[in-house]
Amino acid sequence: MVVKRNDVIIIGAGIAGLVAAYECLNQGKSVLILERDTTEHLGGLAKLSFGGMALVGTPLQKRLGIKDTPEIALDDWYSFANFSAEDVFPKQWAEQYVHESLGQVYHWLRSLNLHFFPVVNWVERGEYKRGNSVPRYHVLWGTGHRLVERFEELLKKHHNSAKLNYLFEHKVTDLIKENGRIVGCIAEQENTGKKDLTFYADHVMVATGGITGCLDKVREHWHKPWGEPPKEMLNGSHPFADGLVHDAVKKHGGNLTHLDKMWNYAAGIPNPKPQFEAHGLSLIPCKSALWLDHSGRRIGPRPMMTGFDTNELCRQTSQLEKPYTWQLLNWRIAAKELAVSGSEHNPMIRDRKLFSFLREVLLGNHRLVRQLQKESDHFIVANNLRELVEKMNRLNADHSIDYEVLNQEVTQFDDVIKRGKGLWNDDQLRRIQHARSWRSDRVRTCSPKPILDPKAGPLIAIKLRLITRKSLGGIQTDLQSRVIDSLGAPIEGLYAIGEAAGFGGGGASGFKSLEGTFLSGCILTARAAAKSINDSISRKG
Structure with missing residues (x-):
């Protein structure tokens, strides 16, 4: 030829x-x-x-009163990157x-x-190290x-x-x-x-592209200080990225x-319409949900919560006894906070339907919640906690979740919320308050209310796995x-x-990305x- x-x-x-x-x-x-x-x-x-x-120093930032400069951004970048002397x-x-x-x-x-x-x-704000010190994630x-x-x-x-x-x-x-x-x-x-x-x-x-579409290569190059890679992972890239x-x-x-x-995520579910083996969807997990291990215990001592350090969420997930986690929430939280990363599940933004998008933001994205309920067996909906536990164990084909254990976890969290804002002595609640202080996060983050509140139901449990994305x-x-x-x-x-x-x-990006740098x-x-x-x-x- x-x-x-x-x-x-x-x-x-x-x-x-x-x-x-x-x-x-x-x-x-x-x-x-x-x-x-x-x-x-x-x-x-x-x-x-x-x-x-x-993006750094844009007219949009200035219009919103955000003072950002290349010097501030580089300082943030270096904080997350943890570059070595050889990284010229x-x-x-x-x-x-x-x-x-x-x-x-x-x-x-x-x-x-x-x-x-x-x-x-405002994403990747940082947890143990400073991330984005100001909002700079433009969509x-x-x-x-x-x-x-x-x-x-x-x-x-x-x-x-x-x-x-x-x-x-x-x-x-x-x-x-x-x-x-x-x-x-x-x-x-x-x-x-x-x-x-x-x-x-x-x-x-x-x-x-990178190598994260090949799970064997992801395991081969897994960050050694984290130990062995999770036994189960989802592919959020594509097999041709090999x-x-x-x-x-x-x-x-x-x-x-x-x-x-690597830039992976801790909140993946199997794609209900897979195009290849282990094909996953990457959820943007809810800040107000409780993140639990396989037994239904809250992961800690510092609660897992999105929006601050995606890399750390992956590290925590990889250290757990089982290769999956759960998020426990209710319909009120899901409608306001839950999203799926990507264009496919965000049709109002993708198709530039401004009125429809604003309506979902203000009234809740019930369309997406109903879609996941219908299409995904990893998205479990129940009218009460006991029924939810039964369905969670049925999905796993075991009895890993003990009702009394899970009930105690969620009740303790709800009790803290009921004490009133001045007595919210909980790291997750403190970070929710911090997130809600920024206007764009406020409209997508619930004001804390008890998860078991019947008015906010039904209850939802989502089974999550680590999902690969970018190199x-x-x-x-x-x-x-x-x-x-x-x-x-x-x-x-x-x-x-x-x-x-x-x-x-x-x-x-070094060790961690400030997100949106891809x-x-x-x-x-x-x-x-x-x-x-x-x-x-x-x-x-």
């Missing part, structure tokens, strides 16, 4: 690949995108994402991110007719679905669209190296079985770093997104962008790679 040589080959058609293609077309380059999935899955995980981005490239990318997210992401996307919801959320109006849709439009209508070609269902298995330079790649055509197809280009970009091209990069001299650093480590790159070898020098012709590069430098990290690294290619051609010219 003879294929013409392109200026650029991009391996992967996620958002990083699409942004890179757009920027390369702007420069008049010919681009070939090789994508392992089918045409309808163009955009990858980005299209399924909620569309949140951590990740530190450079962290600094690049906080200084460039305003212009290179926020204003750039606005110039492309993409908009943000006029509320800034795209239309979610990640609209982001991908917009770049599809831009590429299709581009004046250089004739210079862009896609090849779907092509799995890249190796790179081609000649005289120390990467000059192409080798692929298999999965729907026909054809192998050893060769493609050549002056520049090759790896935009394949690190196959990472291995090819390593084979040709590229550095892989920090693969034990924080990956292929090491410099600030031009060029892949780095073991001596710290760039490999000619080879770039890595997005999650494949650990969102810059092989691990820009889509924007894809954009920053992709734009840097395209600029580097253009600059290198200009220098030669």
